[in-house]
Amino acid sequence: xxxxxxxxxxxxxxxxxxxxxxxxxxxxxxxxxxxxxxxxxxxxxxxxxxxxxxxxxxxxxxxxxxxxxxxxxxxxxxxxxxxxxxxxxxxxxxxxxxxxxxxxxxxxxxxxxxxxxxxxxxxxxxxxxxxxxxxxxxxxxxxxxxxxxxxxxxxxxxxxxxxxxxxxxxxxxxxxx
Amino acid sequence: xxxxxxxxxxxxxxxxxxxxxxxxxxxxxxxxxxxxxxxxxxxxxxxxxxxxxxxxxxxxxxxxxxxxxxxxxxxxxxxxxxxxxxxxxxxxxxxxxxxxxxxxxxxxxxxxxxxxxxxxxxxxxxxxxxxxxxxxxxxxxxxxxxxxxxxxxxxxxxxxxxxxxxxxxxxxxxxxxxxxxxxxxxxxxxxxxxxxxxxxxxxxxxxxxxxxxxxxxxxxxxxxxxxxxxxxxxxxxxxxxxxxxxxxxxxxxxxxxxxxxxxxxxxxxxxxxxxxxxxxxxxxxxxxxxxxxxxxxxxxxxxxxxxxxxxxxxxxxxxxxxxxxxxxxxxxxxxxxxxxxxxxxxxxxxxxxxxxxxxxxxxxxxxxxxxxxxxxxxxxxxxxxxxxxxxxxxxxxxxxxxxxxxxxxxxxxxxxxxxxxxxxxxxxxxxxxxxxxxxxxxxxxxxxxxxxxxxxxxxxxxxxxxxxxxxxxxxxxxxxxxxxxxxxxxxxxxxxxxxxxxxxxxxxxxxxxxxxxxxxxxxxxxxxxxxxxxxxxxxxxxxxxxxxxxxxxxxxxxxxxxxxxxxxxxxxxxxxxxxxxxxxxxxxxxxxxxxxxxxxxxxxx
Numbered sequence: 001x002x003x004x005x006x007x008x009x010x011x012x013x014x015x016x017x018x019x020x021x022x023x024x025x026x027x028x029x030x031x032x033x034x035x036x037x038x039x040x041x042x043x044x045x046x047x048x049x050x051x052x053x054x055x056x057x058x059x060x061x062x063x064x065x066x067x068x069x070x071x072x073x074x075x076x077x078x079x080x081x082x083x084x085x086x087x088x089x090x091x092x093x094x095x096x097x098x099x100x101x102x103x104x105x106x107x108x109x110x111x112x113x114x115x116x117x118x119x120x121x122x123x124x125x126x127x128x129x130x131x132x133x134x135x136x137x138x139x140x141x142x143x144x145x146x147x148x149x150x151x152x153x154x155x156x157x158x159x160x161x162x163x164x165x166x167x168x169x170x171x172x173x174x175x176x177x
Numbered sequence: 178x179x180x181x182x183x184x185x186x187x188x189x190x191x192x193x194x195x196x197x198x199x200x201x202x203x204x205x206x207x208x209x210x211x212x213x214x215x216x217x218x219x220x221x222x223x224x225x226x227x228x229x230x231x232x233x234x235x236x237x238x239x240x241x242x243x244x245x246x247x248x249x250x251x252x253x254x255x256x257x258x259x260x261x262x263x264x265x266x267x268x269x270x271x272x273x274x275x276x277x278x279x280x281x282x283x284x285x286x287x288x289x290x291x292x293x294x295x296x297x298x299x300x301x302x303x304x305x306x307x308x309x310x311x312x313x314x315x316x317x318x319x320x321x322x323x324x325x326x327x328x329x330x331x332x333x334x335x336x337x338x339x340x341x342x343x344x345x346x347x348x349x350x351x352x353x354x355x356x357x358x359x360x361x362x363x364x365x366x367x368x369x370x371x372x373x374x375x376x377x378x379x380x381x382x383x384x385x386x387x388x389x390x391x392x393x394x395x396x397x398x399x400x401x402x403x404x405x406x407x408x409x410x411x412x413x414x415x416x417x418x419x420x421x422x423x424x425x426x427x428x429x430x431x432x433x434x435x436x437x438x439x440x441x442x443x444x445x446x447x448x449x450x451x452x453x454x455x456x457x458x459x460x461x462x463x464x465x466x467x468x469x470x471x472x473x474x475x476x477x478x479x480x481x482x483x484x485x486x487x488x489x490x491x492x493x494x495x496x497x498x499x500x501x502x503x504x505x506x507x508x509x510x511x512x513x514x515x516x517x518x519x520x521x522x523x524x525x526x527x528x529x530x531x532x533x534x535x536x537x538x539x540x541x542x543x544x545x546x547x548x549x550x551x552x553x554x555x556x557x558x559x560x561x562x563x564x565x566x567x568x569x570x571x572x573x574x575x576x577x578x579x580x581x582x583x584x585x586x587x588x589x590x591x592x593x594x595x596x597x598x599x600x601x602x603x604x605x606x607x608x609x610x611x612x613x614x615x616x617x618x619x620x621x622x623x624x625x626x627x628x629x630x631x632x633x634x635x636x637x638x639x640x641x642x643x644x645x646x647x648x649x650x651x652x653x654x655x656x657x658x659x660x661x662x663x664x665x666x667x668x669x670x671x672x673x674x675x676x677x678x679x680x681x682x683x684x685x686x687x688x689x690x691x692x693x694x695x696x697x698x699x700x701x702x703x704x705x706x707x708x709x710x711x712x713x714x715x716x717x718x719x720x721x722x723x724x725x726x727x728x729x730x731x732x733x734x735x736x737x738x739x740x741x742x743x744x745x746x747x748x749x750x751x752x753x754x755x756x757x758x759x760x761x762x763x764x765x766x767x768x769x770x771x772x773x774x775x776x777x778x779x780x781x782x
Contacts, residue, residue, distance in 0.1 A: 061485070
């Protein structure tokens with residue numbers, strides 16, 4: 001695979017100098033195409049205090065196809081499906097927006113940005129988006145409750161879960177609204 | 178891929194508001210036949226709108242309300258039922274092309290364009306045909322509306338869900354680009370045939386195309402076609418130059434530009450290192466196999482058809498162009514309308530994956546990739562602009578007013594709206610002869626040329642004749658024009674097969690005519706046999722006499738009676754009305770009176 005060199009470089013960059021509040025590792029040392037990221041809930045958001053697992057799968061065509069990013073930890077968020085694995089709606093990753101010049105680090109920062117500032121106008125969970133817009137207090141309460149319920153303690157990257165994420169790689173953008 | 182959706186769509190159409198989208202045989206719905214048929218259907222259908230069915234010709238314009246075809250019509254609405262059935266059997270509906278299905282729905286106007294926009298890579302002539310058909314079908318619809326408007330208004334409303342579903346399907350539809358990333362070298366007469374039923378302007382221009390460009394190479398229409406075409410042309414030209422030192426110098430030059438991409442383009446090296454390495458590896462490879470040109474070209478084809486390598490090289494070119502723009506803001510700044518300025522333009526127009534190459538990008542790539550090497554890019558624009566021939570432009574601009582012999586190697590592209598393919602001209606040496614012959618044979622040449630022009634596609638066959646592949650320089654045109662003039666033989670024996678006469682000694686070469694043209698190996702881009710063409714065609718194209726009055730394409734009929742009768746397909750009353758259509762093989766009678774065609778002047782198309 002021609003992009004091995006780049007992926008290796010990106011990985012070492014992300015490991016040595018990770019974006020704020022993140023830890024990057026490989027799901028399996030033999031495969032640079034599957035990354036595990038532990039993301040601390042950003043301060044001043046209802047997600048603070050939680051630790052969230054992110055799985056990034058790089059398709060074989062990477063960087064000509066966007067990586068597939070999913071939440072391994074359940075999260076109450078308008079742009080993340082309320083199930084496992086949580087699919088993310090991130091404009092950057094959509095087929096028409098993805099550029100081979102984007103770095104994974106950029107993607108990670110964008111995911112974190114999504115937690116700081118949800119995008120209710122481009123939701124995956126319309127109900128949560130409505131709630132976010134109309135009743136911010138209730139939304140924050142629910143989000144905090146999810147953090148307490150799911151995002152405490154060490155992140156579990158379910159083996160099965162990871163492979164599901166791998167399947168999702170076959171249809172990137174299929175779930176995006 | 179799209180077939181299931183098409184099927185679902187047909188379902189909706191037949192239960193809803195559908196137009197059997199056959200070719201526009203009847204554009205005159207106001208005739209008594211049309212009115213009585215349509216009116217009768219709607220009356221007996223009892224609220225369900227009957228389809229006017231023109232059974233005689235086997236075509237129908239069905240205009241059915243919900244349930245019309247099935248239960249709704251009830252008592253004797255055979256017309257409607259028939260219309261419903263015919264919807265399934267009309268050729269266009271049963272086609273596997275997803276394009277046609279959704280685009281034929283009434284009230285779906287907005288996504289005609291959507292569809293066409295997405296589909297233009299699949300085949301341009303299709304779109305042209307759509308335009309054609311649509312224009313006519315709207316007439317049809319309009320007339321039906323006049324007679325049945327109360328019903329149809331209701332129907333439209335009850336059907337909005339269907340329409341919404343159709344619209345959604347059309348919106349989500351992702352065209353699947355077809356064909357290899359870089360296709361094999363193909364005789365450019367294929368383009369002529371592709372457009373033979375299209376818009377008259379395209380017909381005219383594509384007819385003239387093979388006279389200048391014998392071959393073309395299709396590039397997959399995935400949005401990177403312009404980049405890929407120039408990239409491929411660049412490598413191919415390097416191979417054809419056969420200069421190993423040049424290739425290595427180019428490699429060194431591009432390697433040094435990595436720094437430029439990094440410093441000026443603002444790109445981190447490791448992001449594009451892999452991509453640039455693919456370019457360098459391919460340069461290295463072709464420099465090593467250069468002695469065996471066939472092998473080098475095969476390597477090039479393989480590399481450009483391997484998506485990972487091909488996309489890497491294409492993206493490397495995008496990075497080069499982007500960096501070049503950032504390093505040369507001054508000359509381009511005024512042309513960039515993006516509200517995010519030059520940097521934003523780079524992001525959104527150059528570096529976006531599979532974003533079409535626009536004019537600015539093309540200039541940039543020429544400046545950074547081709548110009549320093551002395552390569553010249555010539556783009557042939559095949560569009561609906563006026564004029565009998567395609568327009569060509571050379572890049573860089575300095576090359577525009579110079580004779581080709583004064584310029585470096587040239588890469589030719591064929592541009593059709595939003596798509597680029599590579600073109601290969603007929604042999605350069607002969608273009609020189611052609612110019613020479615132009616002045617000498619001015620009087621003689623037009624006639625044989627006018628005749629032969631009809632046979633442009635078939636003349637491929639002649640390309641295998643050795644005698645034509647290497648005419649003695651300077652002398653050749655004269656010999657051809659005089660001894661080979663078919664004028665006398667045509668006028669004296671109208672029934673004789675035209676193919677044999679253009680040659681001085683037909684008996685001798687007859688066998689070779691019938692031999693099928695040998696498949697042209699890609700390794701021979703300047704295909705020698707086709708040298709026969711420019712001698713005979715091209716000067717004709719430059720004669721105002723012919724380009725202006727357009728006679729060579731006009732269907733020629735011997736009698737005014739026939740010409741004005743509806744048996745003439747060019748007559749608007751003909752059921753198979755085809756305006757100004759060129760039909761290969763149907764024009765033998767044209768040869769009977771070559772001069773009479775010249776005298777008939779009818780305005781341009």
